[in-house]
Amino acid sequence: xxxxxxxxxxxxxxADKSVDTSVDTSLTAAGGGPAVTAEEVxxxxxRQDPDTAPLWEILDQVCDPEIPVLSxxxxxxxxxxxxxxxxxxxTITPTYSGCPAMTTITEDVEAALARAGxxxxxxxxxxxxxxxxxxxxxxxxxxxxxxxxxxxxQRSHTVACPQCGSDDTGLISEFGSTACKAxxxxxxxxxxxxxxxxx
Amino acid sequence: MSKQTIVEYxxxxxxxxxxxxHRLSEWCSNGPFLEEDIATxxxxxxxxxxxxxxxxxxxELEGAGRTEDDLAYTRDCRDFKNLLINELPRGDFAFxxxxxxxxxxxxxxxxxxxxxxxxxxLAAIAAKSVKESRYHLRRSRDWMLRLGxxxxxxxxxxQTALDDLWGYTDELFHMDPLESELLDTGVAVDRAAVRLRxxxxxxxxxxxxxxxxxxxxxxxxxxxxxxHTEHLGHLLAELQFVQRAYPGLQW
Numbered sequence: 152x153x154x155x156x157x158x159x160x161x162x163x164x165x166a167d168k169s170v171d172t173s174v175d176t177s178l179t180a181a182g183g184g185p186a187v188t189a190e191e192v193x194x195x196x197x198r199q200d201p202d203t204a205p206l207w208e209i210l211d212q213v214c215d216p217e218i219p220v221l222s223x224x225x226x227x228x229x230x231x232x233x234x235x236x237x238x239x240x241x242t243i244t245p246t247y248s249g250c251p252a253m254t255t256i257t258e259d260v261e262a263a264l265a266r267a268g269x270x271x272x273x274x275x276x277x278x279x280x281x282x283x284x285x286x287x288x289x290x291x292x293x294x295x296x297x298x299x300x301x302x303x304x305q306r307s308h309t310v311a312c313p314q315c316g317s318d319d320t321g322l323i324s325e326f327g328s329t330a331c332k333a334x335x336x337x338x339x340x341x342x343x344x345x346x347x348x349x350x
Numbered sequence: 351m352s353k354q355t356i357v358e359y360x361x362x363x364x365x366x367x368x369x370x371x372h373r374l375s376e377w378c379s380n381g382p383f384l385e386e387d388i389a390t391x392x393x394x395x396x397x398x399x400x401x402x403x404x405x406x407x408x409x410e411l412e413g414a415g416r417t418e419d420d421l422a423y424t425r426d427c428r429d430f431k432n433l434l435i436n437e438l439p440r441g442d443f444a445f446x447x448x449x450x451x452x453x454x455x456x457x458x459x460x461x462x463x464x465x466x467x468x469x470x471x472l473a474a475i476a477a478k479s480v481k482e483s484r485y486h487l488r489r490s491r492d493w494m495l496r497l498g499x500x501x502x503x504x505x506x507x508x509q510t511a512l513d514d515l516w517g518y519t520d521e522l523f524h525m526d527p528l529e530s531e532l533l534d535t536g537v538a539v540d541r542a543a544v545r546l547r548x549x550x551x552x553x554x555x556x557x558x559x560x561x562x563x564x565x566x567x568x569x570x571x572x573x574x575x576x577x578h579t580e581h582l583g584h585l586l587a588e589l590q591f592v593q594r595a596y597p598g599l600q601w
């Protein structure tokens with residue numbers, strides 16, 4: 152996918168004044184993270200649609216069941232929300248083919264909207280474009296680190312220990328506690344930690 | 351090109367992933383050590399997830415009211431169209447590693463090509479699978495080197511596995527009339543082209559792992575026609591047990 156340089160104004164175009172501006176719009180690469188992709192710019196723009204903006208905020212409460220500090224928005228799993236009359240269609244995408252969390256996420260989305268009074272909800276699963284760690288927001292990366300998981304970095308970067316910050320770390324196994332994570336060890340503080348793989 | 355041919359093609363790819371995914375899942379709690387147990391099961395999960403995507407698509411396209419679960423749990427041996435290499439018993443860790451290496455390398459090149467399919471859903475599934483195949487291959491390649499160039503025993507077991515598996519690899523590249531027809535319309539992948547990329551990679555790695563390239567030999571295929579080894583029935587007995595005993599059970 153083409154990485155295109157964008158300025159913050161692009162994202163804010165046509166934004167409703169009442170829309171929550173606490174949405175992460177930092178567009179610079181953070182902590183070895185990637186620049187924002189065109190696909191991500193579009194998703195942030197969809198969030199500003201006055202028709203559905205409150206719904207996006209409701210779904211900010213839905214978190215990944217395996218990394219409960221990350222919302223499905225932060226993770227880039229929540230792709231779109233459409234509203235036709237009373238009917239709401241939420242589009243999500245799986246991180247990994249075999250991600251066992253998708254069923255739970257679907258149920259959590261339906262429950263969150265039901266609590267807010269929306270009964271007619273369908274959750275659609277889309278595969279294209281394929282999810283990438285590039286879609287994890289800068290705020291999401293920070294929350295991940297604070298939770299003890301090293302956020303994904305490009306291959307040329309070192310994986311810093313989320314506990315002590317040291318770059319002196321080593322891979323123990325390509326596969327960690329879930330499909331999306333690898334297992335690392337910090338040679339400085341000697342703690343093992345999960346690393347969210349770059350995909 | 352009829353819709354039915356795409357249903358059949360998606361079912362084949364789904365069956366390949368489901369059956370190998372199940373074989374890998376048999377390592378759960380039996381891995382050589384904890385990290386490797388987890389790694390094998392994670393790979394299994396990717397394969398089963400891929401199977402779900404292909405079989406859901408096949409069922410949806412077929413439009414006969416069947417679901418992915420019907421396809422996975424209620425078909426019998428002759429209805430399964432997976433290639434034979436995927437159904438062989440897991441064997442020892444060397445056998446599992448060698449099979450995984452041969453199949454992961456195949457999958458990487460196969461899915462890279464399928465990304466360009468004119469069928470958008472197959473292309474979308476391929477785009478997800480290709481990323482996963484890349485790191486599956488990274489792991490199985492590392493293990494080939496470590497086992498091949500490891501101890502006398504690990505070398506011997508790995509070489510034996512390679513010799514035993516080699517005859518099954520030919521089927522990976524076999525094109526039948528159905529796939530040739532789908533290739534003409536840009537839906538399917540040209541397996542002969544995949545072979546041109548697969549062979550050099552595999553040959554080079556076998557050499558780097560201080561192993562010997564087996565003498566060429568070809569075992570009869572038959573998976574695509576539903577003619578299987580005696581092992582598939584036993585695998586299905588376990589895979590399908592709950593749905594056979596309690597038809598339609600859900601949780």
